[in-house]
Amino acid sequence: xxxxxxxxxxxxxxxxxxxxxxxxxxxxxxxxxxxxxxxxxxxxxxxxxxxxxxxxxxxxxxxxxxxxxxxxxxxxxxxxxxxxxxxxxxxxxxxxxxxxxxxxxxxxxxxxxxxxxxxxxxxxxxxxxxxxxxxxxxxxxxxxxxxxxxxxxxxxxxxxxxxxxxxxxxxxxxxxxxxxxxxxxxxxxxxxxxxxxxxxxxxxxxxxxxxxxxxxxxxxxxxxxxxxxxxxxxxxxxxxxxxxxxxxxxxxxxxxxxxxxxxxxxxxxxxxxxxxxxxxxxxxxxxxxxxxxxxxxxxxxxxxxxxxxxxxxxxxxxxxxxxxxxxxxxxxxxxxxxxxxxxxxxxxxxxxxxxxxxxxxxxxxxxxxxxxxxxxxxxxxxxxxxxxxxxxxxxxxxxxxxxxxxxxxxxxxxxxxxxxxxxxxxxxxxxxxxxxxxxxxxxxxxxxxxxxxxxxxxxxxxxxxxxxxxxxxxxxxxxxxxxxxxxxxxxxxxxxxxxxx
Amino acid sequence: xxxxxxxxxxxxxxxxxxxxxxxxxxxxxxxxxxxxxxxxxxxxxxxxxxxxxxxxxxxxxxxxxxxxxxxxxxxxxxxxxxxxxxxxxxxxxxxxxxxxxxxxxxxxxxxxxxxxxxxxxxxxxxxxxxxxxxxxxxxxxxxxxxxxxxxxxxxxxxxxxxxxxxxxxxxxxxxxxxxxxxxxxxxxxxxxxxxxxxxxxxxxxxxxxxxxxxxxxxxxxxxxxxxxxxxxxxxxxxxxxxxxxxxxxxxxxxxxxxxxxxxxxxxxxxxxxxxxxxxxxxxxxxxxxxxxxxxxxxxxxxxxxxxxxxxxxxxxxxx
Numbered sequence: 001x002x003x004x005x006x007x008x009x010x011x012x013x014x015x016x017x018x019x020x021x022x023x024x025x026x027x028x029x030x031x032x033x034x035x036x037x038x039x040x041x042x043x044x045x046x047x048x049x050x051x052x053x054x055x056x057x058x059x060x061x062x063x064x065x066x067x068x069x070x071x072x073x074x075x076x077x078x079x080x081x082x083x084x085x086x087x088x089x090x091x092x093x094x095x096x097x098x099x100x101x102x103x104x105x106x107x108x109x110x111x112x113x114x115x116x117x118x119x120x121x122x123x124x125x126x127x128x129x130x131x132x133x134x135x136x137x138x139x140x141x142x143x144x145x146x147x148x149x150x151x152x153x154x155x156x157x158x159x160x161x162x163x164x165x166x167x168x169x170x171x172x173x174x175x176x177x178x179x180x181x182x183x184x185x186x187x188x189x190x191x192x193x194x195x196x197x198x199x200x201x202x203x204x205x206x207x208x209x210x211x212x213x214x215x216x217x218x219x220x221x222x223x224x225x226x227x228x229x230x231x232x233x234x235x236x237x238x239x240x241x242x243x244x245x246x247x248x249x250x251x252x253x254x255x256x257x258x259x260x261x262x263x264x265x266x267x268x269x270x271x272x273x274x275x276x277x278x279x280x281x282x283x284x285x286x287x288x289x290x291x292x293x294x295x296x297x298x299x300x301x302x303x304x305x306x307x308x309x310x311x312x313x314x315x316x317x318x319x320x321x322x323x324x325x326x327x328x329x330x331x332x333x334x335x336x337x338x339x340x341x342x343x344x345x346x347x348x349x350x351x352x353x354x355x356x357x358x359x360x361x362x363x364x365x366x367x368x369x370x371x372x373x374x375x376x377x378x379x380x381x382x383x384x385x386x387x388x389x390x391x392x393x394x395x396x397x398x399x400x401x402x403x404x405x406x407x408x409x410x411x412x413x414x415x416x417x418x419x420x421x422x423x424x425x426x427x428x429x430x431x432x433x434x435x436x437x438x439x440x441x442x443x444x445x446x447x448x449x450x451x452x453x454x455x456x457x458x459x460x461x462x463x464x465x466x467x468x469x470x471x472x473x474x475x476x477x478x479x480x481x482x483x484x485x486x487x488x489x490x491x492x493x494x495x496x497x498x499x500x501x
Numbered sequence: 502x503x504x505x506x507x508x509x510x511x512x513x514x515x516x517x518x519x520x521x522x523x524x525x526x527x528x529x530x531x532x533x534x535x536x537x538x539x540x541x542x543x544x545x546x547x548x549x550x551x552x553x554x555x556x557x558x559x560x561x562x563x564x565x566x567x568x569x570x571x572x573x574x575x576x577x578x579x580x581x582x583x584x585x586x587x588x589x590x591x592x593x594x595x596x597x598x599x600x601x602x603x604x605x606x607x608x609x610x611x612x613x614x615x616x617x618x619x620x621x622x623x624x625x626x627x628x629x630x631x632x633x634x635x636x637x638x639x640x641x642x643x644x645x646x647x648x649x650x651x652x653x654x655x656x657x658x659x660x661x662x663x664x665x666x667x668x669x670x671x672x673x674x675x676x677x678x679x680x681x682x683x684x685x686x687x688x689x690x691x692x693x694x695x696x697x698x699x700x701x702x703x704x705x706x707x708x709x710x711x712x713x714x715x716x717x718x719x720x721x722x723x724x725x726x727x728x729x730x731x732x733x734x735x736x737x738x739x740x741x742x743x744x745x746x747x748x749x750x751x752x753x754x755x756x757x758x759x760x761x762x763x764x765x766x767x768x769x770x771x772x773x774x775x776x777x778x779x780x781x782x783x784x785x786x787x788x789x790x791x792x793x794x795x796x797x798x799x800x801x802x803x804x805x806x807x808x809x810x811x812x813x814x815x816x817x818x819x820x
Contacts, residue, residue: 322709323713340706345703
């Protein structure tokens, strides 16, 4: 009856010392989106890697269209019609779209590369999928969203029947997500089997037919999406009830600590004015590229701005370097932990102290006892899960890494915390912990600016919400106004964000 | 994709045996084997000789370690060794005192280091290219000012320094030991030391943490040039002449010592102790090989293989 494309039976994978997967059953049918959920470390990636020939399972069987197969390497997986879109783009950046399509098997004519054929065939696949990209363009010249589309098209071109999407929306803006979903739906309707991994529960309900939840390497349950709800899924993943993730305490705001008037950086953003008070969260919502990140980087001193006035803690400042920003009391927790937030190869201890060594050193010599004390203190205070502060941050989970970034800025005695997309790649349990940290910060009288393109999050948490579109400030709305009868008026915010007033 | 790995227990076991331990064991093993193979190896004379041989390259390697940890590379160190030796010799032969000659030579060399820093930070020239350029320029300058001729006739006090000993330890080795201690302290206990690692691990994150990248990059290449300049003086004293070709190829030895000692060319990793052991391993191989009468070409093949094996083991361990 149902056409099962891939069936995985009793898959176990044992790494030395760790059982990453234990007796997991999983299958994908033609024409369905099967979501795979679980906390970080639950075994999702290991399961996918077993399917894609990256890791050979320690035991268990894999069937592709009823035939038992042993998938030993990614090439073999590709031949069997299995493809994966990973979070990190896996195209060759300096080659053209078309070259990437035919990488490793460039068609030849009289011994020379048949460019005509390459470009026309690529063009054909792209048109079929309704992706508007010039096949001759180099990958590195395309925006991330288009690179992702090209990756998908490449897999389709390779005649994949089962396509894995590993957190495909992590780097995309709202309208790009819609385009992606349309594409995924199209692939499903064409009879592909889709495996969809995401931390964003809302997406599962928008897209999924069935959902499988893993926890600690074991299968919790496979259910029809129609038969479940958000709370159930979270409970399955976390193993306990977390209630409404976004319900944090809201406080009576205090004095204004950050005031921005008419901030302008020509061609990027214009005439931005805002204020943030102690004990409140100012949400900043805008699509990727709307200038929201750049505005706050300007305030902090990471990027320059042309004109406008910035007042921090009542004093007028013009931060021209991150150092000045930090000294004035501002902390920037940048959008990408790995490339901007942390020195991944160094210890928790060093990362925690990095922004404030001047406070614990004399003439450049560090008081190493204080260094250790501070790292230990914040490790306990914000519950960074680690055997030791000497642990390299690259060995921590996404949520714990984000906590290290927060510890760094707590150490620097910052008053205003700018969080830029701080929960990307962070699982539900850790997200909730980060939101609890917001609460702690607010309670201590700190002010938070929360930049996010994930609407449920920014609306769920913010006391006031500023909407940015194409570098312009569309509106700043009070919580009482976007919380209508206990429900969030998402439509209004989205309309503002896309420039409609 | 490594977020799924979280914290695995294996990692902790590896921690218990730091990278330096492994190469230290190799070094000790070499000592044991050579002591058995040759009764001339474990003698005071030979040990003091080994120290002398290692010390000059060892000092250069210390500076290189700073640069490599910061994810840079400094190809100009060999040329700076030559430059500082030549300049000091010329000044001394020209009638300057020992101290002012050495001081001027070292300061001038530091200027080259800062130039490297400016090129790398402000010019955004990749360190490999920037220092390849300065290396070539400095070599050219040396040839120009010496007319490719050796400089001789330096004061005896200067030449005798290299053969002198303090408490039986060669003076050259003492300079190396002092440099080791200072470098260790800098990397362990100063903000600059933390910055060197952090810049190497992630420059942008470090910048956003308020660290002045410019000053630190200047500082890093300055340290490297300073070490090379000191090594140049040591070499001039040891040879007793200013050699236009002095320090030729030292950059490769220094890089090799750092890498064998566990430094990663992608930055953020490396240690002075590792580099010291790395330098000793390479020199012990040469020294022991000579004692045993091994063909010196074969020795070079061994050293080359050693570098590759050290890195392979390191990579395998990280998997």
